[in-house]
Amino acid sequence: MTKVLIATDKPFAPVAVNGIREIVEAQGYELVLLEKYASQDELIAAVADVDAMIIRSDKATKEVIEAAKKLKVIVRAGAGYDNIDLAACTAHNVVAMNTPGQNSNAVAELAFGMMVYMARNFFNGKSGSELKGKKIGIHAYGNVGQNVGRIARGFGMEVYAFDPFMTDEQIKNAGATPVHSAEEMYKMCQYVSLHIPATEQTKKSINYDLLKNMPKGAVLVNTARKEVIDEEGLAKLMEERADFHYITDIAPDCDCFSKFEGRFFATPKKMGAQTEEANVNAGLAAAHQIVNFIEKGDEKFRVNK
Structure with a gap:
């Protein structure tokens, strides 16, 4: 079964998580959550057997990508993607995407x-x-x-x-x-x-x-x-x-x-995308992009070579 991980140190709003779950599970995929994790080691452990991953401002480092042996696609729920090691994604045949315009x-x-x-x-x-x-x-x-x-x-x-x-x-x-x-x-x-x-x-x-x-x-x-x-x-x-x-x-x-x-x-912390609407929009867009990539090979929002 295709496994999709939501890895968010700053979690999505519950309504966004529920929407992502509906999209993912409608395809017969399994959804797993890693929220408010305390260390990068927890993230590295969580990616070991996932096929797809949704992150926000979380660091998808070379070590994270290398640990994700089955990973096919990672989507940054947001516009910026400098928190993803794109070279590592390319080296390991992982498609990296963002969700432009949602926030x-x-x-x-x-x-x-x-x-x-x-x-x-x-x-x-x-x-x-x-x-x-x-x-x-x-x-x-x-x-x-x-x-x-x-x-x-x-x-x-x-x-x-x-x-x-x-x-x-x-x-x-x-x-x-x-x-x-x-x-x-x-x-x-x-x-x-x-x-x-x-x-x-x-x-x-x-x-x-x-x-x-x-x-x-x-x-x-x-x-x-x-x-x-x-x-x-x-x-x-x-x-x-x-x-x-x-x-x-x-x-x-x-x-x-x-x-x-x-x-x-x-601001006390980065708050640009911290609205309920943006939270939901970006999360749902990320889920749809994962499904479209896995089911149809759609790479429209790919950001790595």
Whole structure:
């Protein structure tokens, strides 16, 4: 019998687990759960005899993939997949997938929740500012970025986007004004929202030289990955510019940002996809993708070579 493992240190909502179970068991598969596990060793032990696996932010390391002797497919319930060792998956003939778009609205709404929170001085009773009429630059204009653009237009903001993998026409059709370099966009936009993945090319690419030319009252919004930020450079800039703000869904490694009171905010843990709707959407999508792959060989959302 085909065995599907849900391995989630941060568990799905019960309604999502029940939905996944219905999809999996309707095909005659067995579903097993590993939730709130205490160590990577528990995960390694759990994968020994599974054919498929669904994870969230859990680390599917080389050791995990090597221990999963029967594994055919692993699905990250979410957009980012840098928590999966793709090379190990390819080496062991495992198809790795993500579920793009399923949590995009949730992440975009969080970005705006943080922007409003910052613009209104953390609701401390003091006069703040409005988002209407401000320029927002969206760095990477995929599913999440386009949802940010949609909400920004509702706020009456001017929406610009930089994405080297999209044509001007695609960006325009998705409701933004295309910008042809990151440098150009950062110079013109008071708000910049990050949606780039953490790759060898992007890690620490959001650095002092890029950020220093942002307009007065600049606000950098990060719901992507902390690895894309050059924390040392950003901290230096915030020391030099009392008007620069940083809001993030990923707490920095450096604790130096806590001293920038009133200009820095980080959620206690990554919360972009932490809505009931996104939780359910991503989980059910992952289950459907596993079934479609096993039954039909469908690799539509494959992310490894």
